[in-house]
Amino acid sequence: MNAINLGAKGRNAQLVAIFCLWKALLLSLAAFCPGPGYDTSGLILLNTSARRHVELDVTSRYERFVLNLLRWDALYFVKAAERGHVHEQAWAFSGAYSYLLRLTGQLMAGDAQDPLHYYALAGIILSNICHLLSVLVLYRLLTLVLEPQRRQIIPFIAAVLHILTPASLFMSAPYAEAMFSLLNFTGMLLYAQSQTAAETGTSWVRADFQKIGSGAFFAAATLMRSNGLLSGLILLYDVAKYMPSLMSAQLRIPDERRTLPLLDHL
Structure with missing residues (x-):
C-alpha cells in the first residue's frame, strides 16, 4: 500500500510539473501576442478612450x-x-461563475477605481487552479475505476491529455469550463468511492455521505454549465435499478438504505 501511495504521489508531482510547463508556454504566448486581435471587444471594455489603438503600443x-x-x-x-x-x-x-469572479476580483482590487482588470485576472487565476485540480482528480478517478493491470499508465496518459487539451487556453481564460471540469470530475470520484465503499463494506456511513457529496458536486457543476445536469443520470440509474424491488417491498434493508441518499437528490 505504501508503494502504491508513493507511486501516486510521484505521478501527481509529474502531472503538476507538466501542467506548469505547458501553462507557462501558453500564458507566455498570450502575454507576448502582438496586437488586440480581430475581436476588439476586450480592448473596448478595458480602455474606453477613443485613442485605445494608439495607446495599445504603450500598455504594460x-x-x-x-x-x-x-x-x-x-x-x-x-x-x-x-x-x-x-x-x-x-x-x-x-451567473454563479460571474458571482465568484466578482467576489474574488473585489478582494484583489481593494479600493481600485476600475476593477474590471481584476475581475478578468480573478477568472484567469481561478481557471488555472481549477484546471490543475481537475487533472489530479481525473487521475485519482481512473486509478480507482480501472482494473489493476491498467492503472499504471492509462490514468497518467489521460491526465496528461487533459492538460494538453486543445482547449488549454480556454481553460486558462475567464471561462466556466475549468471549474465545471473540476466539479464534475469530483462528483464522479465521490460516486466511484461510494460504490467501492459499499461493495467492500468498509463504511456505509462514508458511502452515503460520498454519494450525497457526489450529487452536491453535480449540482454545483450544473450551476457552471447546464449540461452538468446529465451527470446526475448515474444517480438516477441507481434509483431505477432498485425501484422494482422497492415497489414490490422485496428490497433488502441494506439496499433500502442505499436508495435513501439517491431519493434525497431526486
Missing part, C-alpha cells in the same frame, strides 16, 4: 496578457461580474 505586458485572454464568452462573464446580468443574452452565461 500585464495589460496585454489580460487583454489577450479576454475573448468571446469571457467578455460576458467578466462584464456580468462587474454589473450583473443586464441584457438578455447575458443570461446564457453562468
Whole structure:
C-alpha cells in the first residue's frame, strides 16, 4: 500500500510539473501576442478612450496578457461580474461563475477605481487552479475505476491529455469550463468511492455521505454549465435499478438504505 501511495504521489508531482510547463508556454504566448486581435471587444471594455489603438503600443505586458485572454464568452462573464446580468443574452452565461469572479476580483482590487482588470485576472487565476485540480482528480478517478493491470499508465496518459487539451487556453481564460471540469470530475470520484465503499463494506456511513457529496458536486457543476445536469443520470440509474424491488417491498434493508441518499437528490 505504501508503494502504491508513493507511486501516486510521484505521478501527481509529474502531472503538476507538466501542467506548469505547458501553462507557462501558453500564458507566455498570450502575454507576448502582438496586437488586440480581430475581436476588439476586450480592448473596448478595458480602455474606453477613443485613442485605445494608439495607446495599445504603450500598455504594460500585464495589460496585454489580460487583454489577450479576454475573448468571446469571457467578455460576458467578466462584464456580468462587474454589473450583473443586464441584457438578455447575458443570461446564457453562468451567473454563479460571474458571482465568484466578482467576489474574488473585489478582494484583489481593494479600493481600485476600475476593477474590471481584476475581475478578468480573478477568472484567469481561478481557471488555472481549477484546471490543475481537475487533472489530479481525473487521475485519482481512473486509478480507482480501472482494473489493476491498467492503472499504471492509462490514468497518467489521460491526465496528461487533459492538460494538453486543445482547449488549454480556454481553460486558462475567464471561462466556466475549468471549474465545471473540476466539479464534475469530483462528483464522479465521490460516486466511484461510494460504490467501492459499499461493495467492500468498509463504511456505509462514508458511502452515503460520498454519494450525497457526489450529487452536491453535480449540482454545483450544473450551476457552471447546464449540461452538468446529465451527470446526475448515474444517480438516477441507481434509483431505477432498485425501484422494482422497492415497489414490490422485496428490497433488502441494506439496499433500502442505499436508495435513501439517491431519493434525497431526486
